[in-house]
Amino acid sequence: MLRFTANLSMLFTELPLTERFQAAKQHGFNAVEIQFPFDLPAATLQALLQEHDLKLVLFNVDADDLLRGGEGLAAVPEKQEMFRAAVAQACDYAELLQPDCVNVLPGRCLNAGRLAEYRQTFKDNLAYAADVFADIGVTTVFEAINSLDMPGFIVDSSAKMLSVLREVNHPRVRLQYDIYHMSRMREDCAAFLSQHIDKVGHIQFADCPGRGQPGSGAVDFAALFELIEGLAYKGWLGAEYKPIPTTTASLGWIKTRQVTETAAL
Template sequence: MLRFTANLSLLFTEVPLLERFQAAAEAGFEAVEIQFPYELSIDQIQQQLQRHRLKLVLFNVDADTLLQGGEGLAAVPDKRDRFRQAVEQTLAYAEVLRPEVINVLPGRCLDGERLDEYMATFKDNLRYAADAFAAIGIKTVFEAVNTVDMPGFVIHNGRQMLDILAELRHPNLALQYDLYHMWMMGEDCGDFLRRHSEKIGHIQFADCPGRGQPGTGDGDFEQVFSIIAAYCYQGWTGAEYRPIGKTAESLGWFSAYRDGAL
């Protein structure tokens, strides 16, 4: 099944975040996702979703300074309390906005000698989050991120994700599979999608290298989109790329699907 969302953290950045909902709707999207929505109030987001008849599919638990080079929250042993506070914040937003999935970013370990401790902390925190979001009927996902862009990221390939999923065996837990990050790690994304689509709760994409729109790198989107459409994946597929040029000019890939040409 192919259903596309616009990631408002990376797309339509020509305008402020509050105005990107309208831009996405005007471009033909029926759903959006946001990495971290917390700069906006719950009411502001809900008003935009209702006004433009959009569904909010996904957002992340806060990750502290991860995007600025820090370690994040979810795997850091000394930040367990702060992670749980972040989950409470996310619950407040999720109870009103009702996303389909909430993403927990594992984060980095910048001290290799403590990696085992960080991994254990992440698994405990992931289980805690999956329990918390299950209570309101929302699926929890977690993702692998490439270690070229984010050195030290504790989960950085599909095998690690599958191992954690198998170890935790939590009924409310699934994978977030990001094609860009896994291509950067040299994985065969088409093969992974064919073999494990039933374990995936959300998919994101950008071309590789460069993280631009489809057609700006080496990614085989005809292949992966056809696999997503053909296999038993039931979730949404998020456009999470940095447009080369204006966002509207980057949407040629989307127009073909939106208009039924593919």
């Protein structure tokens, strides 16, 4: 049976973050993920998770200016000390909240002449983060983001993810595979997952185009979910999409699965 998380940075945003935990639980989720949890103290998050009997599966290391059009943190040579401070902050949160994974976003390179330098910096930083998080039993993941939505992103394809994974060669580093981003790059998600599911630590999804809920675009999620379940994937699948028109109205996909699973018992 597949296990789904609600990404509270994108779902239930009709509510303040502190109220999204209860909403996720009420709508059938037993786990959540948050892109950047650092606006709330870790103790507050722990209390909310305990109150609503939820598991926090994943969050990101801080990425500095990435979401504001900048290069981010993890690949910029001049920001390595900032990156290590961000890892320390994330480790403090992870020690208390015990996620399965922490995600390191590779970031952009806006000067093509420095791309090789940025790629090496990212690999060095990824290995550093993996050592830190391994000490507390947490897996480090990283993801590819499509270069149409985020031009200059240094890891924008499955091939580049596999290359980084091979070159870093760390036992506690896995892929965070995002179905939306790879569909946006016109990749065959089913083929990749069939071949490389053993390298995947976390999956996120949204339909494509538009990044809405399953059923709002062209991705055949019924077939993909069936495939992933048949591959005996042991991780979680994060619902990280832009709800149309509201989160509650967007959840038909999970209700359909729950009915199907109940009927199969």
